[in-house]
Amino acid sequence: MMSLSALDIVIADDHPIVRVGVKAFLAEQPIRFRLVGEASSGGELLDVLHSTEHVDVVITDFAMDDGGQDGLRLLRRLRQLYPSIRIVVLTMLTNAALIRSVQALGVRCIVGKRGLHEHLALAIEAAIKDRPFLSPELATLLEETSEAQINSDCEDAQSVLSPRQIETLRFLRSGMKVSEIAAVLNRSKKTISAQKKAAMAKLGLTNDAQLYEYLQNNFER
Template sequence: MPLADRHQISTAPRKKSNVLIVDDHPIVRQGIAQLINREDDMRVCCEAGDADQALEEIAKCDSCCNTDIALVDMSLPGISGLELVKTLRSRFPEIQILVISTHDESLYAERALRAGAKGYIMKQEATAKVLIAIRHILSGEVYLSEKMRSKILQRIIDNRFETPSSPVSHLSDKEIDVLRLIGKGLRTSEIAAELSRSVKTVEAHRANLKEKLGLKNATELVRFAVQWVESES
C-alpha cells in the first residue's frame, strides 16, 4: 500500500458513539458529560432530567445522529428509571442501556437487566467505571460489578434461586415505585399523579405492600417506607 494511502487511513476521523445521559441532577449530568467528552471514541449527544424529556431528546438526536447508548438514573421524577428502561427497550431496541444508580445493586441490578438494560453501575464508582462499562456494553457485552457477576454465576451453578434476604426483593417494580414515594412523604393522590396512575391503582398497590411486607396498617407501612428510603440513600 502506498505511503499516502496508509497516512490517510491512520488520520481518518474515528466515529464517536453517541451517549444520552438521563439524570435529574444537573451537576451529575455535567460531571459525567465532561468525563465522556474527553474521550476520542464517544461523546454526549443529549441530556435529560426525566423520562419524558429523554424520549423527546432521542427524537431530536435521531434527526441528526443516532443515540448509541443511554445512561439512565434509577430514581427519576415521574416515570421511574426502570420504567424508562422498559420503554426504551420497546421503542428503541437499537439503543443500549446502562443504569447508574445509588440503589443497592443486589435488589435492582437484576431488575434492570430483566427490564432491558445491558449494565448496572453504582454512582459511587461511576467516575472510575463508567467509561469501562460503556465500552463493554457497546462491544456487545453485559457490565456488572464483580460482586454481582459472582452472585448470578453462583445461582446458575447451583441451578436455583436463593431466597432473597430482604422482603422488598419480593415486590414488583410498580410496588417498589410506590414504596419509594411513600417513603418520600407523598400522599396517595400525589403518588398517583407522580406515576400517572389512578388513585384506585395506587391504593391497590398500598394494600399489596402491606400484605407482602407483613404490615398491619398504613402507619406501619409509612414507617417501613421511610426507613427503607433512608437506608437506600
C-alpha cells in the first residue's frame, strides 16, 4: 500500500543533466516525492544507501560508466542488500534481451529516458505497488521481439556484423583493450576503434557500459 507521506527517493545517474532533470521533476511534487540522496555511479549509490536512514525508491540509470560496476551486477546487489527498496530503472537500451535480463532480476519498472518526465511518476507508483511498468516504446519493443529472437540475439548480431567486427567484439568480450587487440591483429588502434563503433551502432548500443552488458549476456567468447 502506498504511504500517505512523501516517498523517500534516491537517484543515480552518471549524467548530471539527467540528475538535474529528475530532481526538478521530483521537486515539482513535494507532497508525493522527497529526494534524500543522489549518486553519479553504482559505487556511490551503494554508499548513499548505506548511510541513508530510510529509502522507499531508487531511481537508477542502467548503464553508468562505473569502472566495472555493470548494470546487472548493480541491480543484483541492490536486490540482495536492500530487498525492501523499490527500483525504477532509467535506460536508453533498445536491446530486448537486456531488458528481459533486468526483468529477470525482479526489477520490473523500466523507463526510457526519452519519455522520462511523462512516465516517471507512473513508474514510481507502480514500483511502490509492486506492479510492472514499461515505457510504451519498451513495451512495444518486447511485443515486437519474439522469445526466439531474444534468445538468439547473439546469432542475430553475427548476421548483421562483419567478420572483423565480430572478431573485435570477441576480443573485447575476453577482456582485452582496444590497444591490445590492435597489437594482436596487427592493425591500428583507429581501425579497431572504428570497428567497435560500427558494431555498436548496428547493435543499437550507445556507450561502453551498454556494450559491456551486451557482450556479457548475449555474445559468446
